[in-house]
Amino acid sequence: MAENVVGPKNPYLPQIATIKKIVVETGNIKSFYLVLNDTRHMENFAFEPGQVAQLSLFGVGEATFGLANSPTRRETLQFSVMKAGEVTSALHDLAVGDQIGLRGPLGNWFPYQDMKGKNVVIIGGGIGIAPLRSLIQYMLDTRDDYNEITIIYGARSPQDLCYQEDREEWEKRNDVDLILTVDREFPGWDKRVGFVPTVLKEVAPSPKNAVAVTCGPPIMIKLVLQELEALGFKDDQIITTLEKRMKCGIGKCGRCNIGPKYVCVDGPVFSLAQLRQLPDEL
Numbered sequence: 001m002a003e004n005v006v007g008p009k010n011p012y013l014p015q016i017a018t019i020k021k022i023v024v025e026t027g028n029i030k031s032f033y034l035v036l037n038d039t040r041h042m043e044n045f046a047f048e049p050g051q052v053a054q055l056s057l058f059g060v061g062e063a064t065f066g067l068a069n070s071p072t073r074r075e076t077l078q079f080s081v082m083k084a085g086e087v088t089s090a091l092h093d094l095a096v097g098d099q100i101g102l103r104g105p106l107g108n109w110f111p112y113q114d115m116k117g118k119n120v121v122i123i124g125g126g127i128g129i130a131p132l133r134s135l136i137q138y139m140l141d142t143r144d145d146y147n148e149i150t151i152i153y154g155a156r157s158p159q160d161l162c163y164q165e166d167r168e169e170w171e172k173r174n175d176v177d178l179i180l181t182v183d184r185e186f187p188g189w190d191k192r193v194g195f196v197p198t199v200l201k202e203v204a205p206s207p208k209n210a211v212a213v214t215c216g217p218p219i220m221i222k223l224v225l226q227e228l229e230a231l232g233f234k235d236d237q238i239i240t241t242l243e244k245r246m247k248c249g250i251g252k253c254g255r256c257n258i259g260p261k262y263v264c265v266d267g268p269v270f271s272l273a274q275l276r277q278l279p280d281e282l
């Protein structure tokens with residue numbers, strides 16, 4: 001029998017991962033840098049920007065998180081976790097060296113192959129920047145494949161912006177246009193002020209040869225989609241993600257279905273054209 005070097009045959013069986021590093025991003029978001037204990041599984045853990053994994057803590061539970069780093073930078077598997085309830089709070093209490101369970105990678109991914117040669121507009125808010133960071137890192141590591149890259153990223157306050165190191169890198173580069181915004185004025189903040197959809201309207205990226213990718217709180221996504229349409233983006237030029245609560249993550253339990261689609265296998269990434277087929281979600 002061939003040896004399985006990709007992961008456990010039983011898709012419900014978590015792989016054990018060790019926390020190698022923790023970055024405190026904001027008051028309620030921490031990034032966890034994980035390495036699978038089985039070195040062969042770690043070497044063969046093939047993921048794509050936009051995919052998710054189920055992280056589990058023994059005796060607490062399991063929850064879904066987007067992979068926050070690019071497969072081009074895969075020394076660790078990175079997840080940014082916002083404190084919300086039981087599992088996320090327990091994750092926040094862990095330390096470097098602790099072990100957790102990981103099932104994945106799960107779901108589909110951002111259609112980065114179809115985005116080649118295009119102007120890419122990334123629009124993120126809050127913890128929604130996590131899967132977008134994976135895509136941004138990927139595009140920067142394969143920069144020649146893409147035309148202009150614009151990133152609009154907003155948070156409530158300057159202290160709520162994640163990924164300081166990445167932001168410094170993006171700000172320094174002259175082949176990326178990074179536009180940061182916070183909800184209101186703060187002492188020392190000299191960048192934009194305003195909600196993400198309003199800033200998108202001000203920046204007004206052209207829909208010509210462009211694709212927009214957005215991820216964030218549902219209300220932000222709803223307003224961003226409206227602004228993109230007003231700017232002339234067509235449904236198939238707009239990509240977003242759905243955060244439908246998951247359980248099995250492999251299309252078996254029916255927890256995440258919307259009509260005929262299962263967010264855990266058909267998503268979490270959808271074009272607006274695809275979402276139009278799922279009337280409940282718009």
Ligand SMILES: Cc1cc2nc3c(=O)[nH]c(=O)nc-3n(C[C@H](O)[C@H](O)[C@H](O)COP(=O)(O)OP(=O)(O)OC[C@H]3O[C@@H](n4cnc5c(N)ncnc54)[C@H](O)[C@@H]3O)c2cc1C
Nearest residue numbers: 063064065066080081082084085086087088130243244268
């Ligand atoms: C595809 C996908 C990708 C995700 N990526 C990330 C990520 O990268 N980083 C991150 O921090 N979080 C992410 N989430 C959300 C994360 O899964 C939830 O915050 C987590 O499940 C909460 O678990 P908990 O046990 O801490 O909270 P619970 O104790 O179960 O619940 C606490 C509160 O959060 C609400 N809640 C829990 N899950 C969700 C959800 N999916 N949507 C809306 N409300 C919810 C509950 O209704 C409750 O009010 C993602 C979710 C999905 C479905």
Ligand code: FES
Nearest residue numbers: 247249253254264
């Ligand atoms: S989470 Fe079970 S079917 Fe999607």
